[in-house]
Amino acid sequence: MLERYGHGGDLLTAQETFGLPKEHFTDFSSNMNPLGPPACVREIVAEGWKDIHKYPDPAVRALRGKLAHKYGVDPESILVGNGAAELIDLIVRVLKPERTGLARPSFSEYEEAVHKTDGKLLNIPLLAGNGFALAESELDRVMSHTDLLFLGHPNNPTGRLIAGDVLDMLLRSKRRLVLDEAFMDFIEDEQSHSMLPLASQSRDLIVIRSMTKFYSIPGIRLGFMVAHPELIREARRLQVQWSVNDLAQRIGCAVLEDTPFEEASRRWLREEKPWLSAQLGSLGLEVVPSDVNFLLFSFPKATGMTAANAQQLLGQQGILLRDASHFEGLDERYCRVAVRLRADNEKLVAALTMILDAFPVSGGRGGVHHEA
Missing domain, CATH: 3.40.640.10 (Type I PLP-dependent aspartate aminotransferase-like (Major domain))
Structure with a gap:
């Protein structure tokens, strides 16, 4: 479990868990502005x-x-x-x-x-x-x-x-x-x-x-x-x-x-958050509307996927997300991801697509088909 100490962004625990150097992870578990530091x-x-x-x-x-x-x-x-x-x-x-x-x-x-x-x-x-x-x-x-x-x-x-x-x-x-x-x-x-x-x-x-x-x-x-x-x-x-x-x-x-940094940050989020939210929604994920730089979503029950499953499968690929089931009031299907730069967000969407297509679903092993 990456949230061993109660928070995201724990790259040392990720390194110990998945056997990859800290520098090899793309971290969606920590809600930092990817344009920073200034x-x-x-x-x-x-x-x-x-x-x-x-x-x-x-x-x-x-x-x-x-x-x-x-x-x-x-x-x-x-x-x-x-x-x-x-x-x-x-x-x-x-x-x-x-x-x-x-x-x-x-x-x-x-x-x-x-x-x-x-x-x-x-x-x-x-x-x-x-x-x-x-x-x-x-x-x-x-x-x-x-x-x-x-x-x-x-x-x-x-x-x-x-x-x-x-x-x-x-x-x-x-x-x-x-x-x-x-x-x-x-x-x-x-x-x-x-x-x-x-x-x-x-x-x-x-x-x-x-x-x-x-x-x-x-x-x-x-x-x-x-x-x-x-x-x-x-x-x-x-x-x-x-x-x-x-x-x-x-x-x-x-x-x-640093006013230019503030303005650039809000321009980035204005474009990137709706793009990532739409992409996650296109995978059949249930995305909660967000006012800020991170997105809470859940896997549909039909997929059989849990946040813990997703964290393990993505972590093996060097992608970290937050298992949000540790927040009281959320069940095992909820994850939280930070909005990052486009190349990283595309990497996340591709990885989620892959694990959803390959993951066993109720009624036997098989893939969940998503329209392109």
Whole structure:
């Protein structure tokens, strides 16, 4: 199982599992922007070693200033962290919720953070029949029993934004709400959907953002949180000192100014996501509509194929996908794949075609025919 440690992108486990060098894998299991990292990252890494003997800025002032300018918020409402994962864990330790409402399926880090503080979980099911959209009726059922809602916006692994009317209802409720906007950068009209500016003024809303996905720097670890300054001060008090290293701070400042990279990334996704979604659909796969840079799909029952089967068969060819059955609320037929560049996406489609045609189906061995 590639998700030995709960996430995609584990190339060492892939190497141990399939016996191929890490460099030989085409990784669809990790949702990184294939256009990145931006060129400025290489330059900073090449020169940054000269200052490694110095401590990083413990207050991350330069990067907080850049973020404040970009998003139009007070720098005192921003806390930068060692990736969004640190901030997810940190905000739950600050709030100490007794009962947290989680949409399912969703990112496993939310649940793990709540369990570390001995909190209880209430499930808000995202239903396949509703396109995995967050339904107001399901929220109504649990909201009065929770003191925190922790939701992905867009959600991982479904790729769905929370609808505007549902967001409005959540904000009107005055319930404490954490929105994980780790993939919001990939949204074409981000400003129309992000709740980040509102979070800096609200005592009920916290927004967490990742910089690793869009700028493709997961090895650096960088994210930030926006909330009311009083809450930010409390979170900073609990944060490990020098959590964000000097290279990460410099890289964060530089990539925020790379407007051409942002524009190129959105052009790529605008073209490539619908192409890949259509190709997967043409194979008979059930593809969930996505607002971001990854696609959740399931194999029809008639094929007999499971995500574990597909992961094993494709892994032997050097192609990695995410077995999404490990997300609570999804069964053994669900996979998640990142949208990559056209040549890689064509490679994925060809490999899926091959394994579907060759895989045994119910009623005996045989191929599943797909129209060309």
